Amino acid sequence: MDKQKVLSLGKLARIGIRDEEAEKLSHEFEAILGYVGEVSKLTAKEGDINKEEMLSRNSMREDGSPHESGIYTERIISQAPGRQEGYFKVKKVL
Amino acid sequence: MIDLSAISIKEARESLKNGEFSARELAEAALKTIEEKDPEIRAFLEVYDDVLSQADLADKKIKAGEDTPLLGIPVAIKDNMLLDGKRATAGSKILVGFIAPYNSTAVRKLLDAGAVIVGRTNMDEFAMGSSTENSAFGPTRNPSDTSRVPGGSSGGSAAAVAAGMVLGSLGSDTGGSIRQPAAHTGIVGMKPTYGRVSRSGLIAMASSLDQIGPLGKTILDAETLYEVIRGQDPMDSTTLPEGAYGEEKGFSKTIGVPREFVEAEGMDPAVKNNFGRVIEKFKSLGYKIKDIKTPSLPYALAVYYILMPAEVSSNLARFDGVKYGLRVEGENLLEEYLQTRGEGFGIEARRRILLGTYVLSSGYYDAYYGQALSAKRMITAELRKAFKDVDLMLTPTTAAPAFKIGEKTADPLSMYLEDLFTVPANIAGLPSISVPAGNVETDGKNLPVGILLTADLGKEDYLFRAGKEFSGEAL
Numbered sequence: 001m002d003k004q005k006v007l008s009l010g011k012l013a014r015i016g017i018r019d020e021e022a023e024k025l026s027h028e029f030e031a032i033l034g035y036v037g038e039v040s041k042l043t044a045k046e047g048d049i050n051k052e053e054m055l056s057r058n059s060m061r062e063d064g065s066p067h068e069s070g071i072y073t074e075r076i077i078s079q080a081p082g083r084q085e086g087y088f089k090v091k092k093v094l
Numbered sequence: 095m096i097d098l099s100a101i102s103i104k105e106a107r108e109s110l111k112n113g114e115f116s117a118r119e120l121a122e123a124a125l126k127t128i129e130e131k132d133p134e135i136r137a138f139l140e141v142y143d144d145v146l147s148q149a150d151l152a153d154k155k156i157k158a159g160e161d162t163p164l165l166g167i168p169v170a171i172k173d174n175m176l177l178d179g180k181r182a183t184a185g186s187k188i189l190v191g192f193i194a195p196y197n198s199t200a201v202r203k204l205l206d207a208g209a210v211i212v213g214r215t216n217m218d219e220f221a222m223g224s225s226t227e228n229s230a231f232g233p234t235r236n237p238s239d240t241s242r243v244p245g246g247s248s249g250g251s252a253a254a255v256a257a258g259m260v261l262g263s264l265g266s267d268t269g270g271s272i273r274q275p276a277a278h279t280g281i282v283g284m285k286p287t288y289g290r291v292s293r294s295g296l297i298a299m300a301s302s303l304d305q306i307g308p309l310g311k312t313i314l315d316a317e318t319l320y321e322v323i324r325g326q327d328p329m330d331s332t333t334l335p336e337g338a339y340g341e342e343k344g345f346s347k348t349i350g351v352p353r354e355f356v357e358a359e360g361m362d363p364a365v366k367n368n369f370g371r372v373i374e375k376f377k378s379l380g381y382k383i384k385d386i387k388t389p390s391l392p393y394a395l396a397v398y399y400i401l402m403p404a405e406v407s408s409n410l411a412r413f414d415g416v417k418y419g420l421r422v423e424g425e426n427l428l429e430e431y432l433q434t435r436g437e438g439f440g441i442e443a444r445r446r447i448l449l450g451t452y453v454l455s456s457g458y459y460d461a462y463y464g465q466a467l468s469a470k471r472m473i474t475a476e477l478r479k480a481f482k483d484v485d486l487m488l489t490p491t492t493a494a495p496a497f498k499i500g501e502k503t504a505d506p507l508s509m510y511l512e513d514l515f516t517v518p519a520n521i522a523g524l525p526s527i528s529v530p531a532g533n534v535e536t537d538g539k540n541l542p543v544g545i546l547l548t549a550d551l552g553k554e555d556y557l558f559r560a561g562k563e564f565s566g567e568a569l
Binding site for chain 1: 328414424437448
């Protein structure tokens with residue numbers, strides 16, 4: 001992990017990072033990744049796992065009648081830093 | 095004036111029903127305590143301006159004979175839970191100015207139960223931290239020693255209860271954020287089973303781990319709050335119906351201690367001695383103590399620091415300067431994203447988003463995220479197997495009492511180690527409670543410590559039962 005890598009992660013994550021901060025973060029990431037890399041030691045015996053014990057599933061709600069169109073629009077749009085009528089306003093993309 | 099630190103929710107409800115005091119008098123006492131103590135403690139980011147009118151409404155209902163579990167009870171909520179029409183910032187600058195457009199399910203359930211919601215409490219930014227020092231609005235101080243942290247990330251919710259400003263509060267727990275501050279402030283904090291409490295309207299951190307739970311002075315207070323907020327919710331597809339957690343096997347008063355895990359790490363000698371006394375006390379209460387072998391537990395924290403940042407990097411993508419909160423103007427849309435997120439997020443949020451982006455990126459995904467998912471399954475399987483022989487697992491909540499403000503801010507990894515004992519319950523989705531276990535002397539100060547009881551999926555009742563017996567509360 002080096003400064004350049006941190007700066008490119010910043011671009012990927014859409015977070016502006018200053019050079020000196022990237023330098024500092026690169027050293028912290030070295031230490032953190034060294035620690036979390038330990039997980040590779042645990043995966044050898046995955047065959048032992050009984051998948052039945054994994055309790056993660058979705059419970060879906062009824063696909064019923066939706067609320068009336070537009071009744072929440074003002075509440076939501078009023079939070080936006082920039083708006084035009086019923087839309088979020090952003091700088092042009094292209 | 096009513097002393098909130100001296101009464102439980104149950105006692106307050108009795109007094110309200112008997113007319114010994116009114117909900118308004120109780121709320122006034124809460125506000126007065128906040129006015130006196132909070133300039134130093136800083137548990138609250140905001141005390142709502144309608145507290146007394148909420149209390150008056152409760153008094154009307156009490157007069158009309160209504161009897162809901164929290165009617166007239168002053169409680170606080172963590173700043174990452176939405177209350178319709180009120181601000182919520184999750185302790186972050188990026189959400190300054192945001193007004194909740196709807197109620198989170200947990201908070202709506204508090205309101206339905208008659209609670210008087212006093213305000214929103216300080217927290218580490220987006221619940222990332224173990225001390226509240228990562229709050230964009232400054233740290234909360236520990237009521238037991240104001241030079242120390244109250245723990246985190248629900249440090250404001252814990253300090254507000256411990257200082258007698260409210261009778262109970264809600265926190266959220268992704269890796270220990272309810273239980274660790276409860277231990278550091280000498281109160282009870284509980285993380286329910288994953289899927290027990292709806293997260294609808296909770297500002298998400300790591301969605302496979304986050305749970306909302308109660309903080310209170312007594313086990314019964316925590317249980318009362320938990321009973322109010324629990325239940326399946328069509329607005330959170332991960333919530334499960336009653337009976338989803340399998341057969342009741344019956345409580346056999348058997349506690350497993352993962353001795354190797356507990357003793358391997360650098361534990362404060364006073365905490366270690368205290369833990370020995372805790373085990374003896376459980377024995378004297380008729381509990382069988384078994385040594386359990388859990389070789390994968392020491393890896394739980396490493397697993398956590400892969401899965402959590404990965405989910406953080408995805409969940410926090412929504413803060414983009416377009417939909418709500420802060421926008422920093424830039425030349426074009428990309429510049430606005432970079433500047434808004436660069437300036438709006440504090441250092442720990444930035445650190446975790448970048449780390450999560452790294453472990454999910456092409457070429458590293460398998461080595462980190464894939465391995466961590468597989469390790470999560472192993473840890474879960476190992477713990478669930480252990481619960482075939484024991485009702486509960488017991489460890490200290492933290493390896494040491496509360497640390498000094500500033501002590502760990504320079505070294506993120508040392509801060510992360512605060513979650514060592516609490517994280518396994520999040521990884522495996524298990525219910526877990528921190529119970530006060532006396533004080534230890536550190537630097538001439540008497541500081542509270544907690545013990546952590548963890549049970550199999552859906553067995554919250556075991557936590558409450560053992561917690562009550564240990565604390566000498568009526569069953």
